[in-house]
Every structure is written in structure tokens, then in C-alpha cells.
Amino acid sequence: MVxxxxxxxxxxxxxxxxxxxxxxxxxxxxxxxxxxxxFESSKTAFEISIGLTGVLSLWxxxxxxxxxxxxxxxxxxxxxxxxxxxxxxIPKGHPVTGxxxxxxxxxxxxxxxxxxxxGLKAMEQMDEIKNEKLKIKNDLQPMSSEEYDRAKAxxxxxxIMFLVLNTSGLTLIPVSIMTYRAQMGxxxxxxxxxxILLATFVATIAGIIITSIYQKxxxxxxxxxxxxxxxxxxVGAIIWGFSQMDPDxxxxxxxxxxxxxxxxxxxxxxxxxxxxxxxxxxxxxxGAKEGFQTAVRIIPYLVAILVAIGVFRASGAMxxxxxxxKWCISACGIDTAFVDALPTAIMKPLSxxxxxxxxxxxxxxxxxxxxxxxxxxxxxxxxxxxxxxLAVYFGAVNIxxxxxxxAAGLLADLAGVIAAIAICxxxxx
Numbered sequence: 001m002v003x004x005x006x007x008x009x010x011x012x013x014x015x016x017x018x019x020x021x022x023x024x025x026x027x028x029x030x031x032x033x034x035x036x037x038x039f040e041s042s043k044t045a046f047e048i049s050i051g052l053t054g055v056l057s058l059w060x061x062x063x064x065x066x067x068x069x070x071x072x073x074x075x076x077x078x079x080x081x082x083x084x085x086x087x088x089x090i091p092k093g094h095p096v097t098g099x100x101x102x103x104x105x106x107x108x109x110x111x112x113x114x115x116x117x118x119g120l121k122a123m124e125q126m127d128e129i130k131n132e133k134l135k136i137k138n139d140l141q142p143m144s145s146e147e148y149d150r151a152k153a154x155x156x157x158x159x160i161m162f163l164v165l166n167t168s169g170l171t172l173i174p175v176s177i178m179t180y181r182a183q184m185g186x187x188x189x190x191x192x193x194x195x196i197l198l199a200t201f202v203a204t205i206a207g208i209i210i211t212s213i214y215q216k217x218x219x220x221x222x223x224x225x226x227x228x229x230x231x232x233x234x235v236g237a238i239i240w241g242f243s244q245m246d247p248d249x250x251x252x253x254x255x256x257x258x259x260x261x262x263x264x265x266x267x268x269x270x271x272x273x274x275x276x277x278x279x280x281x282x283x284x285x286x287g288a289k290e291g292f293q294t295a296v297r298i299i300p301y302l303v304a305i306l307v308a309i310g311v312f313r314a315s316g317a318m319x320x321x322x323x324x325x326k327w328c329i330s331a332c333g334i335d336t337a338f339v340d341a342l343p344t345a346i347m348k349p350l351s352x353x354x355x356x357x358x359x360x361x362x363x364x365x366x367x368x369x370x371x372x373x374x375x376x377x378x379x380x381x382x383x384x385x386x387x388x389x390l391a392v393y394f395g396a397v398n399i400x401x402x403x404x405x406x407a408a409g410l411l412a413d414l415a416g417v418i419a420a421i422a423i424c425x426x427x428x429x
Contacts (some may be wrong), residue, residue: 007304010311013312014311017315017316018034033314034315037307037311038307038310041306045307046299046303049299050295056291057287057289058117058288061283061284061291062284062287063118065272065273065287066273068276069270071268072095072098074098076097079098080097083097085218085221086208087158094129099118099121103162104165104166106118115166123159123393123397124294130156134151154400155405159394163389163405164210164405165207166384167385167389168207169382170200170201170204178190180360181363188369191374192378193242199420201232202382202415203383203419206411207408210411210415318346326339337429338371338372338375341362345379345417348380348413349387349410351388352384355379355380359377359379375424386409390406
């Protein structure tokens with residue numbers, strides 16, 4: 001429901017601003033630009049979906065081998081103590097726990113292409129759990145067909161917690177951002193590594209806390225406190241380890257770590273399938289078919305969200321928001337040095353490619369080693385594309401009523417943005 005209102009607002013605000021620019025400012029290019037953006041965004045959405053088909057087929061095929069080989073169940077049992085508290089509505093030891101872990105691990109390594117299909121698999125499994133419980137509830141206490149259909153199209157608590165973990169974008173190795181900085185001529189492309197790690201960690205912890213408050217999950221227990229404390233210690237160890245390396249070594253180690261772990265997962269799943277005497281080829285084909293079906297299913301959802309964002313940008317609404325923020329901050333007597341990097345922060349929840357473009361544009365305009373250039377990079381790495389993730393993941397399981405998912409996701413994004421600004425001032429201010 002919230003996503004519905006936001007989607008409408010994008011179009012209405014864009015139309016009003018464009019009409020003002022046409023009537024008052026005589027800008028005859030604004031409406032053609034908006035219409036062009038609808039066609040371009042629709043094309044982009046389709047291309048993204050088609051581009052995902054191969055990757056989805058690959059990774060859902062690998063996951064199917066992992067399921068039949070017993071690897072996913074082993075991971076689920078290991079993580080059961082933590083996940084049973086963070087996702088209390090998921091049955092203990094359910095295979096979805098393994099899918100969630102694999103998705104989060106891929107995100108942490110910056111492997112977006114691997115994370116998306118794993119995340120979609122997890123969403124489908126959580127949808128099955130929700131529908132099974134709904135069927136039992138309906139048998140005991142029959143609902144009307146409208147109530148039943150609405151309940152089926154409503155996000156469950158585990159789905160929302162999982163979405164927020166994704167939108168907060170915890171990334172340990174921001175390889176792509178460091179690559180862009182190298183291409184833009186940064187003296188030390190890796191100097192934003194530690195700031196990004198700190199900012200994204202804050203966003204993730206904030207997302208967990210915010211969603212737990214919504215869902216009345218108690219985090220003050222021994223298991224969760226040890227887990228969160230251990231995560232903080234692990235992040236600290238990674239920061240210390242990479243701080244001892246020179247930039248070239250850091251790039252090589254981070255890239256190698258990500259790719260080696262990825263190939264280890266693929267090979268390990270296949271060998272586990274062989275050990276269980278599974279026909280791994282047939283299992284892969286079975287999972288790959290699901291990947292193709294999922295890619296087709298998300299097309300309309302992607303078209304809807306990307307077209308709305310494209311129209312909003314083309315109308316000039318984004319520029320007005322940035323200028324308004326700059327004026328308000330200046331009026332409060334606060335340093336406005338960070339405001340020029342805000343387009344990346346504002347665009348990131350809406351579009352990953354759009355935010356990437358904003359980041360590159362900021363580095364081109366102000367310099368890769370400028371305060372604003374570095375801050376744009378930290379913004380890019382501190383959170384993920386909230387609305388894109390909502391559209392893709394919820395679209396894959398036909399969820400229309402998102403409950404508190406948008407609010408929790410955006411609040412986690414806000415925490416990441418605030419942390420990014422503070423950390424950038426601390427390191428580069």
C-alpha cells in the first residue's frame with residue numbers, strides 16, 4: 001500500500017513540476033524528456049530482467065544442487081539459534097535459512113549477480129511458509145475469498161526482515177566502487193574502503209533494530225548479543241587487516257577473496273551432490289527452469305518502478321529536492337560541503353545505475369579525491385537500492401501489501417546516509 005502511494009506521488013509531483021516549467025519558464029523540452037524517459041526506463045527494465053535470466057538460472061540451479069546435496073540444510077541447522085530469534089516465524093532448520101545466509105554472504109562480498117537469485121529463492125521459500133500457515137489458519141477459521149487473497153498478497157514478518165537486511169546493503173568488499181575510483185584517477189582508490197565498511201555496518205545494525213521494534217523481536221538475549229558483538233569484532237578485524245595493506249594489495253586481496261569464495265561455493269555444492277549420489281546435472285536443470293520463470297515474473301514490477309523514477313528525474317524534481325535541502329542546511333548555519341554529494345544518496349534507494357551515474361558525475365565535477373567525490377562513493381556503498389529490491393523481491397512472489405517494509409528500509413538507508421556523512425568528515429573533513 002505504501003509503495004502504491006509513493007508510485008503515484010512520483011508521477012503527480014513530476015507532472016506538476018513539468019507543467020510549471022512549461023507554463024511559467026517556457027521550457028518546451030521537459031514533457032518530451034519525460035516521455036522519452038518512460039520509453040528508456042521501460043526498455044531498461046526489460047533488459048535488466050532478460051539480463052538476469054542467465055544469472056538466475058545459474059544460481060537457482062546451483063542452489064537446487066545444494067538443496068538435494070544437503071548443504072543448505074546443514075547451513076540452516078548451524079544458523080538456527082540466531083535465525084530463530086531474528087526470524088521467529090520461520091520453522092527451525094527450514095532450508096530457507098540456508099538461502100538467506102547465502103544471499104547475505106553474496107551481498108557482503110559485493111557479488112550482486114549472485115545475491116539476487118539467491119534472494120529470490122529465499123523469498124519464494126518464505127512465501128511457501130506463509131501460504132502453508134495461511135491455509136491452516138483458513139481451515140480452522142474460514143475467511144472470505146477477498147480476505148484470503150489479501151492475506152496471500154501481504155508481506156510476512158520474515159520477508160520484511162530479509163528485505164531490510166538486503167536494502168541496508170552490508171558490503172565487506174566494495175570492488176566496483178574502488179574500480180570506478182581508479183578509473184577516475186583517484187590517488188588511492190581504496191581509501192574509501194574502511195569508511196564504506198563502517199557506514200554500511202551502521203545501516204545494517206540500524207535496519208535490524210528498527211525492524212525488530214516494528215515486529216516486537218527481543219534482541220536482548222544471549223544469542224543475539226553474542227552474534228552482534230561477534231559481527232562488530234569481525235568488522236573490526238577486517239578493518240585492521242586491510243589497513244595494513246597497500247592500495248594495490250588491498251584491491252588484489254579483496255577481488256581474489258570474493259571470486260575464490262564464489263567458486264568454492266559452486267564446487268562445494270556440486271561435490272556435496274555427488275556425495276549424496278544426486279544427479280547434479282538434472283538437479284541444476286530443474287533449478288535453472290525456476291530461474292527463467294522468475295525472471296519473466298519480475299518484468300512488470302521493474303517496469304513500474306523504473307518508469308516512475310525516470311519520470312521523476314526527467315521532470316527536474318530531483319534537482320529541486322537537492323536545492324531545497326542545501327538551502328535548509330545553509331539556513332541552519334551548518335556546513336553544506338556534503339550537500340553536493342546528496343544526489344547519490346537520494347538516488348541510491350531508487351536506482352542503483354542512477355546512483356552510480358550520480359557518483360561518477362560527482363567525481364568528474366569535483367574530483368575523485370575531493371571531499372564530495374569521496375562522500376559520493378561512501379553513499380554508494382553504504383546502502384542498497386531499496387525500491388528496486390522491493391519491486392524485484394516482492395514482485396517475484398506477487399506481494400502487493402508491503403506493510404512496514406518501505407518505512408524500515410528507508411530508515412535504515414537514512415541511518416547509513418547520516419553515518420556516511422559523519423564518517424567522511426572524520427576521515428577526510
